[in-house]
Amino acid sequence: MNQIAHSTFFIVYPVGLEDLGLIELRDKFSLYYPNESFHLVKQIPGGLEIECSLFVGLRLNSILRCPTRLLLRLGEFKCRDAPKLFQKISKFPWASWLIGQTPEVESSATNSRLFDSRKIEKAIQDGVLQYYRHKPTKKKYLEHLALTESSDMPKIYFRSVEDLVTLSLDTTGERLHLRGEKTLMGLAPIRENLAALLLMELKSHLAPGPNTLVDPMCGSGTFLKEAYDYQSLTLNRKFAFSHTPIYLDSIVQHTPLIQLPLSNPFTAFMGYEKDAAVTLQAQKNCDSQKIKIQQADLCADSPIQLSNPVVVINPPYGVRIGERSDEVGDINLGYYLNIIKSVKNKFSPKIMGIIIPKDFLIKSNGDFNIHSARLFKNGGIDVVFYVLGFK
Ligand SMILES: C[S@@+](CC[C@H](N)C(=O)[O-])C[C@H]1O[C@@H](n2cnc3c(N)ncnc32)[C@H](O)[C@@H]1O
Known part of the structure; x- marks a missing residue:
């Protein structure tokens, strides 16, 4: 996958409201990027999968107000057990995405032999640490890491459906409904x-x-x-x-x-x-x-x-x-x-x-x-x- 020219993002929305998110996406994408386009790969309950250039996709975090979060798709592979997952992760090119942290993992599995969230998390974290052993993180990134709260770091999202694993990087962090302003909460506020x-x-x-x-x-x-x-x-x-x-x-x-x-x-x-x-x-x-x-x-x-x-x-x-x-x-x-x-x-x-x-x-x-x-x-x-x- 050419990460710069052509990245795949999954834009997460509350289930049932994805088409409304698409209206905002179309409205604002054409305004901010009149010379580019995105390709709608699929609309499924819970989100929209789109292809667009990497930095445009990342910036949608600032531009859009309707999504919950934006995941960047990193890869897809068949995997049935933790040793295979470890092996896949230890060989993945993390140098573009991680700065020396042990990433937190969010996992979900449906009809898959690998479903235990603790095993999945351990295989991914051990795999990343193994990767760092072969390809140590540059000093400038480690310095950035030392200044960053671990909760602000991107998490890795693991999803397995019938043993087909989709690996994603959370580009958002705290959910997008948090606009970065201090809001006083009334009774039962809506997100x-x-x-x-x-x-x-x-x-x-x-x-x-x-x-x-x-x-x-x-x-x-x-x-x-x-x-x-x-x-x-x-x-x-x-x-x-x-x-x-x-x-x-x-x-x-x-x-x-x-x-x-x-x-x-x-x-x-x-x-x-x-x-x-x-x-x-x-x-x-x-x-x-x-x-x-x-x-x-x-x-x-x-x-x-x-x-x-x-x-x-x-x-x-x-x-x-x-x-x-x-x-x-x-x-x-x-x-x-x-x-x-x-x-x-x-x-x-x-x-x-x-x-x-x-x-x-x-x-x-x-x-x-x-x-x-x-x-x-x-x-x-x-x-x-x-x-x-x-x-
Ligand atoms: C579910 S909350 C609305 C939350 C709001 N949408 C937000 O995001 O903060 C319902 C609000 O209606 C107010 N309320 C209840 N009965 C009311 C009435 N008869 N007239 C005006 N406000 C009322 C309550 O005090 C409460 O703040």
């Missing part, structure tokens, strides 16, 4: 990349023209911030790939990535939250002039007039830490239907996106039509993101 993905779905239902994005239960303000920041690059954090020889030796690391403008259907951002302390946190998180957060109870206060409101809402799913059952009442289908009615009465939007646990199936009725329904997991709970149109 930033999930919010970015659901906003892609919501945006696909909008007619051209400017809209006001409204989150009536905004918690820490994740949806509003992600919608506002759609074009922002993630530049305030390090990625695991920055600790690889190939990157340390490249001129790319001295070439800053410059943010380019992308059109945004949302031009105003309004958040409301019932809890006073959470409202204050959201105001601190959303310090942009464009995002306004106010304390308000969706079900109690009078109508609010906004220009072309589009609502996105993540109501509570159950009694969670910090929420008292007497505050949220019984959470059942009626609770969610009541929220939809309250949104309609308060904001009169044409479109609304709402997350509802899968157990509570909603159907189109005299008030609204279901435009789309997407099943995914949020915090381990099966939920559906509905996009509703009001009549």
